[in-house]
Amino acid sequence: MKIAILGGTGNIGKGFALRWGQMHEIIIGSRDLEKAEAVAAEYNEVLEKYGHMATITGTDNRTAAEKADIIVVAIRYSQLGPVMEMIRPFIENKIIISVVVPMEKNMCYISPGAKHLTVPIESKEFNSEYFCFSMPEAGSAAQEIQKMLPDNAELVAAFHTVPAKKLADLEMELDYDIGVCGNSMYSKEIVFGLVNDISNMRPLDVGPLETAAMIESLTPLLINVAARNEMKDISLKFI
Numbered sequence: 411m412k413i414a415i416l417g418g419t420g421n422i423g424k425g426f427a428l429r430w431g432q433m434h435e436i437i438i439g440s441r442d443l444e445k446a447e448a449v450a451a452e453y454n455e456v457l458e459k460y461g462h463m464a465t466i467t468g469t470d471n472r473t474a475a476e477k478a479d480i481i482v483v484a485i486r487y488s489q490l491g492p493v494m495e496m497i498r499p500f501i502e503n504k505i506i507i508s509v510v511v512p513m514e515k516n517m518c519y520i521s522p523g524a525k526h527l528t529v530p531i532e533s534k535e536f537n538s539e540y541f542c543f544s545m546p547e548a549g550s551a552a553q554e555i556q557k558m559l560p561d562n563a564e565l566v567a568a569f570h571t572v573p574a575k576k577l578a579d580l581e582m583e584l585d586y587d588i589g590v591c592g593n594s595m596y597s598k599e600i601v602f603g604l605v606n607d608i609s610n611m612r613p614l615d616v617g618p619l620e621t622a623a624m625i626e627s628l629t630p631l632l633i634n635v636a637a638r639n640e641m642k643d644i645s646l647k648f649i
C-alpha cells in the first residue's frame with residue numbers, strides 16, 4: 411500500500427515509517443521538501459541496517475497526500491488546520507488515519523495534607539504538572555478532522571497510545587493493544603491490517619468515530635501514570 415505520513419519527520423512519524431517501510435511504500439510529508447528528503451534518506455539508512463529494502467521517499471505534505479492511498483495525520487492538534495485545508499482537494503476516496511491527541515499541560519498545587527493524623531509521614535508541598543485531554547468542540551480531534559474532509563474520504567482514529575520512542579526502536583516487540591474507531595468497516599479493516607503489520611500489536615475495534623474521545627484521552631492518562639511511577643513510554647494491553 412502507498413502510505414503518506416503527514417508530519418512524517420516528527421516523533422511518531424518516524425516509527426510508522428520504520429515499521430511500515432519494511433512492507434509498504436512510505437511517503438514522508440513535510441512543510442519542507444528538502445527536510446522530507448533528508449529524513450527519508452535517514453530512515454532508509456536505518457532500514458538498510460536491519461536488512462530491509464529502503465524505498466521511503468520524502469516530499470511536501472500536499473504531494474504526499476496526492477500520491478498515497480492512505481494518509482496518516484501525524485501533526486499536533488493545534489497545527490492541523492492549514493495542512494488539512496491544503497490537502498483536502500487531493501484526498502477524495504482515500505483513507506485518513508488520525509493519531510492526533512488534543513492535550514495540554516496543566517499545573518496544580520499538591521499539599522502534604524492530613525497534618526492532623528497521628529501517623530507521621532514524610533511529605534512535601536509542591537507544584538505538580540499533569541497532562542489532560544483538551545476536548546475539541548466536536549468531541550475529539552478525529553471528529554474535528556472529519557469536518558475538514560471531503561464526504562468520500564474515510565477517517566479512522568487509531569495508534570494514540572503508542573509511544574513514539576518505542577515505535578521507532580526496531581529492537582522492541584510492541585505487545586500493545588490498539589484501539590481503532592471509525593464509521594467504515596472497510597477502512598477499519600485496512601487499519602487492523604496495518605496494526606497487525608507491527609510486531610505484536612493487536613487491533614481492537616472500539617466503535618464508531620463518536621468513541622474517538624475515549625481513546626484519545628488515554629494518552630494523557632498514560633503520560634501522567636508514567637511520570638509519577640518511574641515508568642517510561644508505557645502503552646496499553648487489555649487482559
Ligand SMILES: NC(=O)c1ccc[n+]([C@@H]2O[C@H](COP(=O)([O-])OP(=O)(O)OC[C@H]3O[C@@H](n4cnc5c(N)ncnc54)[C@H](OP(=O)(O)O)[C@@H]3O)[C@@H](O)[C@H]2O)c1
Pocket residue numbers: 416417418419420421422423439440441442445446483484485486487489490493509510511512569570571572573574575629
Ligand atoms: N509522540 C508520541 O509518542 C505520540 C503518540 C501517539 C500520538 N501522537 C500524536 O501524533 C501527532 C504528532 O506527534 P509528534 O510527537 O510526532 O509531533 P512532533 O514531532 O512535534 O511534530 C510532528 C511534525 O509536525 C510538523 N509540524 C510542526 N509544526 C507544524 C506546523 N505549524 N504546521 C504543520 N506541521 C507542523 C513537523 O514536520 P515538518 O517540520 O517536517 O513539517 C513535525 O516533524 C500529535 O497529534 C500527537 O498527539 C504522538
